[in-house]
Amino acid sequence: MIASVAFRNFKALRNTSLRLSPFNIVIGANGSGKTSLIQALQRLRTLAMLPLGEAAAVTRVGGPEITIAFAAPHSDVTARLGCTSDVVCDLLRVESPSQVQWDEIKARLGTMRSYAFDHEAMAASALTTSGGGLASNGANLPAVLAARQRNAPAEFARLEAEFLRLLPEFSGIIFEEDSGGRVRFALGIGGAGEPVRAENLSQGVFYLLGLLVLSFDPVPPAVVCIEEIDRGIHPRMFREVRDVLYRLSYPTSFGEIREPVQVIATTHSPYMLDQFRDHPEEVVITQKHGHEARFERLSDRVDLPELLREGTLGDMWFSGVLGGVPEER
Amino acid sequence: MKVALLSESPADEAVLRVLVDAILGEPAQVAPAGYRARGWPNVIQVLPAVIRHLHFNTDVDTLVVTCDSDDSPVHTEAHEAPQYYHPHCRMCQLRAVFRQTSKRFPSAHGRLKVRRVVGVAVPALEAWLLCGRDSDVSEAAWINGQQAGRLPYTRAELKFRIYQTERPSLPHEIQCALRETERHRRDLRRLEYDFPGFAALMKDLKSPPQL
Numbered sequence: 001m002i003a004s005v006a007f008r009n010f011k012a013l014r015n016t017s018l019r020l021s022p023f024n025i026v027i028g029a030n031g032s033g034k035t036s037l038i039q040a041l042q043r044l045r046t047l048a049m050l051p052l053g054e055a056a057a058v059t060r061v062g063g064p065e066i067t068i069a070f071a072a073p074h075s076d077v078t079a080r081l082g083c084t085s086d087v088v089c090d091l092l093r094v095e096s097p098s099q100v101q102w103d104e105i106k107a108r109l110g111t112m113r114s115y116a117f118d119h120e121a122m123a124a125s126a127l128t129t130s131g132g133g134l135a136s137n138g139a140n141l142p143a144v145l146a147a148r149q150r151n152a153p154a155e156f157a158r159l160e161a162e163f164l165r166l167l168p169e170f171s172g173i174i175f176e177e178d179s180g181g182r183v184r185f186a187l188g189i190g191g192a193g194e195p196v197r198a199e200n201l202s203q204g205v206f207y208l209l210g211l212l213v214l215s216f217d218p219v220p221p222a223v224v225c226i227e228e229i230d231r232g233i234h235p236r237m238f239r240e241v242r243d244v245l246y247r248l249s250y251p252t253s254f255g256e257i258r259e260p261v262q263v264i265a266t267t268h269s270p271y272m273l274d275q276f277r278d279h280p281e282e283v284v285i286t287q288k289h290g291h292e293a294r295f296e297r298l299s300d301r302v303d304l305p306e307l308l309r310e311g312t313l314g315d316m317w318f319s320g321v322l323g324g325v326p327e328e329r
Numbered sequence: 330m331k332v333a334l335l336s337e338s339p340a341d342e343a344v345l346r347v348l349v350d351a352i353l354g355e356p357a358q359v360a361p362a363g364y365r366a367r368g369w370p371n372v373i374q375v376l377p378a379v380i381r382h383l384h385f386n387t388d389v390d391t392l393v394v395t396c397d398s399d400d401s402p403v404h405t406e407a408h409e410a411p412q413y414y415h416p417h418c419r420m421c422q423l424r425a426v427f428r429q430t431s432k433r434f435p436s437a438h439g440r441l442k443v444r445r446v447v448g449v450a451v452p453a454l455e456a457w458l459l460c461g462r463d464s465d466v467s468e469a470a471w472i473n474g475q476q477a478g479r480l481p482y483t484r485a486e487l488k489f490r491i492y493q494t495e496r497p498s499l500p501h502e503i504q505c506a507l508r509e510t511e512r513h514r515r516d517l518r519r520l521e522y523d524f525p526g527f528a529a530l531m532k533d534l535k536s537p538p539q540l
């Protein structure tokens with residue numbers, strides 16, 4: 001969907017660009033630009049939904065600017081976000097051979113979603129009527145799951161089966177609706193045991209459910225950004241978490257027949273990074289030196305084969321050899 | 330026989346369980362949760378701790394360790410000479426860790442030391458899985474390729490041949506791996522002949538325990 005993003009004078013991203021793959025795992029120090037990347041794409045989505053501004057109005061010499069290029073069949077379209085400051089990007093200029101092309105892109109951009117899950121919000125009950133798309137913090141998780149079971153029972157069954165495979169201590173997802181039109185969920189534990197209510201579940205269970213809701217979405221967004229995909233989850237499960245997200249980006253590898261979803265995920269876990277040893281082209285490192293940050297693809301490291309002989313990717317990252325580490329005074 | 334496994338992934342472990350039983354000709358008593366390393370060189374980093382733990386804290390008598398050779402030098406007959414040690418050969422390195430770690434251990438749980446069983450898959454476990462199916466896949470073919478400077482296949486190609494995708498899900502990977510292992514379970518001779526890195530594992534596993 002999105003082929004590349006180039007930044008000029010946007011926060012710490014003074015002059016850097018990034019090619020995006022179908023799947024992208026972004027690592028780096030705090031405040032090095034991981035979130036800026038996701039914010040820029042969100043901003044693009046918001047502005048794309050509004051009427052286009054005058055072309056001349058966005059030509060602000062030296063001001064922050066973000067240029068987005070799109071993948072085939074829209075590779076001759078570019079969108080430029082013009083900003084008055086680091087926080088206000090209010091103008092969009094589009095170069096497209098035709099309005100039809102831009103309209104197609106716009107329709108797909110409109111489906112883009114960003115997530116930073118909040119387990120407390122996910123544990124709370126939700127209005128039964130709120131079960132459309134998953135909220136950016138996952139707050140309507142019970143309603144989304146219940147709606148999925150109601151409206152797409154086959155997809156829900158696959159989601160539930162995958163969840164139970166990953167966490168075999170549970171036997172099923174149980175919904176309870178109250179008289180106030182709110183729904184909550186509990187997890188069965190099989191036999192005569194009482195189901196475990198949402199408020200007693202561990203953080204990782206919610207995050208995993210959130211990821212599965214996205215992974216088994218019958219009509220998924222074109223682009224999904226997810227922050228901290230390793231949160232709350234045992235390192236031995238990281239392979240599975242990676243695969244839950246790969247299902248979105250590489251549907252045919254998982255027997256799914258649908259358009260691939262472009263995924264941009266972030267992590268701070270070296271063990272999660274280890275999962276991408278065979279696909280360094282999927283790893284993006286944000287490098288920050290002083291006040292300037294830039295993006296690097298791990299696959300652009302010519303000495304990568306030698307590095308991998310000496311240690312795991314995660315070890316290499318932690319050591320500082322790959323960069324993407326906090327600066328110390 | 331009480332066996333513990335140290336491998337690089339759940340799929341490798343599933344294959345190893347089948348092969349261990351096939352070599353022994355009877356179901357071994359294998360600890361349910363295997364020990365896991367995050368690829369090379371993490372295997373060699375955790376191995377001393379696993380050996381020490383098994384020796385003093387369990388009654389396990391055999392530790393089976395496997396890893397992929399990737400692009401490291403392959404263990405050959407020449408490495409078997411007494412006192413020989415190749416610093417970059419993973420078989421030599423893993424064996425040395427066993428030797429050094431348990432050198433000064435007092436006997437515990439009725440045995441002198443935990444028996445060493447080491448196998449190295451050249452260049453990856455998928456080659457073992459393809460053995461007897463794809464005739465171009467063997468340890469000799471890989472060594473010839475290394476010497477000629479033109480490898481006969483890549484790890485990624487081997488994986489694709491088995492899983493039909495570069496990104497198999499774990500259940501798919503395990504299912505495909507076990508399907509291919511079935512051939513070896515019935516008859517280990519081809520794998521033993523074409524992959525000396527597996528034959529070494531067999532020999533170790535059949536050696537008498539060190540009581």
Ligand SMILES: [Zn+2]
Binds near residue numbers: 415
């Ligand atoms: Zn050797």
